Amino acid sequence: MPVTLDADAAAVYKAFQEAGRPAYETLTPDEARAYYFAARVVTNPEPPELAEVQEFAIPAPHGAIPARLYRPMRLPDGPAPVLVFFHGGGWVIGNLDTHDIVCRKLAHEGELIVISVDYRLAPEHKFPAAVDDAVGAAQWIADNAAAIGIDARRLSVGGDSAGGNLAAVVALAARDGKGPKIAGQVLIYPATDFTMSHPSHSEPETSVLLTHSVIRWFRDHYLGSAADVHDWRASPARAETLVGLPPAYVLTAGADPLRDEGSDYALRLREAGVAVTYRHFPGQFHGFFTMGKLLDQANVAAVEIGAWLRALNERDASCQTGRSV
Template identity: 40%
Template structure:
């Protein structure tokens, strides 16, 4: 379908600003700009409990909880931003909405960013945070038998890596994973990468930059580009990963790889569902304050989480 009018208005606004791409800014400058953009378009509902905790080794977590008489299901959320941008604040509204709609406790992880901390640093931080959450489930009022991982964009890539480590290292048992327009692999010649290379928010040049910062070198030159924890499609098998729901956006360079990964999961016996939101851009759930479909999609995935975890 055509680009949704709200998405078109957003794309036009970005184009009119004529601002430098993320790849044209120093990381510290880009982080400030990203924070300002997410604050401007956020919409954060109030919750009964929002608490920050130290998960060790400089990693913070933020717990979005509810008044409850018993431990609740939990969604451990890893934010997007190309492994270079984002923090607890940038995705605060996303996590609040997800917690409010799903009635789960959402725990956001503030992992260290590239290029200062390239792969495997963010993966290690996220997995350590998951283990910390499970080890402290009583204090956090979380049921350790009802935990999912989730993330948007690069955060979805980290969610997959965490699920792989949990599977391979006899770690915490995960009941589900939610992948919102996931980053899967540094291949930039898919149909959607070519079709939506420019003019639709997330560009091919930006993704090439993000991958290089994360891997520590251009993908073709980095040994990490062959490692499944960085590039999930390189895994010999995806069997044993938790049931998965994948969300993609029609006008997104990442659409093809996200949908291809959903097929790989299904082929390896992982119960997998896929939902493409037509007319939408990358990040539409993040910017639900601008996109009505972003709110509807959050409600959709929250319903799935309730069914899988409650």
């Protein structure tokens, strides 16, 4: 599929190339984490004003999972809806700080509480450690909804890239009784199929910032064996059925090796009877959502996702009270 970058995306890509930043697959995980962390200063937009940002820890069998709560200035009356967010970074890089501004924007635009979960990273913690943390964190948040001040009946999950993968997996696990009831899922250019067999994985035009070789680097650090590729907890597209999953907002980008597996997952969700809002940004590359300082389409996407979450939560609230909207 021919890909033409938007003018601003092309300029950003050129700047990254001219900066001479080393490819992640040539680095150690710690070095890659440092580069990814430093890039946020250049790319992240100014944050909106919030009422509260609070650090806390979620108990887990291995100790504790760091988390961060974002409370916007405007919330509906009563217990608030919540988005449990999982950051991107190939299950190897990224943390609460790399996606801090994204979470602030989603809380502001969605008029809901966002809780960002700092799951364990590979290769120190191989698959399924990140999945266990994501499912366990979502369950703990639902179980402690009253203390947090949230409405567990309006708990959605979301994330970008690897975080979108984890959000999809949490939704599947919850459907099958291994997690809390999920109201909605926000899947931002999600990784859904580790077989990497979709056409966009072999098209040179998609290998922009997220390249085919770095995806393999992430995969090799994250998965423990070849058999893990076919495990639905790693590849949610490999789940036996997608029937019974919650409404989904799925976003893809044109210049992205994950483009086709994201669009295919959206199609399969729709065919399974799931309400799906699918949004494609043909002139953007993988990772653009966190670059609102440089790419206005990132801010457009945040506004749209916020509107989708508000509509979802308003509809759920009306169903609970018996009102119509």
